[in-house]
Amino acid sequence: MSARREPISRRERPAKPALSRQWIVETAVRIMRAEGLEKVTMRRLxxxxxxxxxxxxxxxxNTAELHAAVLDALLGDVDLAGGGAGDDWHDHLFAVLTSYMRVLFEHPQLARSALVARPSGENYLRLLERLLDLLSRSGAPREQVAWGADTLLQHATATAAEHSTQEHAPTTEDDWNALTVAVHSVDEATHPAIKAHMPALLDGSVEDRWRWNFDVLVNGVTHTPVPGGTAD
Known part of the structure; x- marks a missing residue:
């Protein structure tokens, strides 16, 4: 007859560390880096x-708040100093937003999630503070600066989501080739505007277009009054 097994007291088992929001988010980030954002669920965590x-x-x-917290954690990688862009507020602003896009670009699923996520953590607040500070140096009224920072973030997020998804999609090259053939093949009689704006319609690198879009937005922000705003 075998000896009776002595039960192990709960007091002798290693104690699990107490849960905390920070620990949960750090674990979620680790899962995302290893397995992708779709694996970051409450059950998997x-x-x-x-x-x-x-x-x-x-x-x-909920999961949406979890993804927003993961996004905020990764925003800590954004270079808020502007990458040594000199003393010009315009160049600093461009550098900060470009760094923000690069962080999202590394994680296509997170970039798409960022289109609807509402981060409210400290890293997001630091990013927003920096954007507002730099844009305010343009001398634009505070309403234009406030709305402008939001617009710039939206555009940078959408650009990152679009191009990071394309970069990692297996059909991207085929889709681009199909579009190129289609617009080059249009009949001038039925699509005169497309024909007139070729090849400029498809020309330009992603970097050049991003810089041009940024300049267009900043010029518009600093020169377009907000409805009902004050001109201080």
Missing amino acids: AQELDTGPASLYVYLA
Whole structure:
């Protein structure tokens, strides 16, 4: 007859570390880097953290809030100094937004999520503070600066989402080739505007177009009054 197995007291088991929002988000970032954003779910996190999904809802309301928190964590990689862009506020602003785009570009799924996510963490607030500070140096009224920073972020996010998705999509080259053939083949009688604006319609690198779009937006922000705004 075998000896009776002595039960192990709970007191002798290694204690699990207490959950915290920071630990949950750090784990989510690690999962995203290794497996992709689609794997960052409450259930997957609960398995990784050796707890029940219900425990996570004490710290995060839903998956959307979780993804927003992951985005905010990654925004800590944005170069807010502007990459040594000199003393010009315009160049600094361009450099900061370009760094923001590069962070999103590395994570296509996160870039798409950023189109609807509403980060509110400290890294996002630091980014917003920096953008407002730089744009305000243009001398534009505060309403234009406020709306302009939001517009610039939206455009940078959309650009990153578009091009990072294309970069990693298997059909991107085929799609581009099909579009190129289509616009080059239009009949001038039925599509005179397209014909008149070729080849400029498809010309230009991603970098050149981003810089031009940035300049267009900044010029518009600094010279277009906000409806009902003050001209201070």
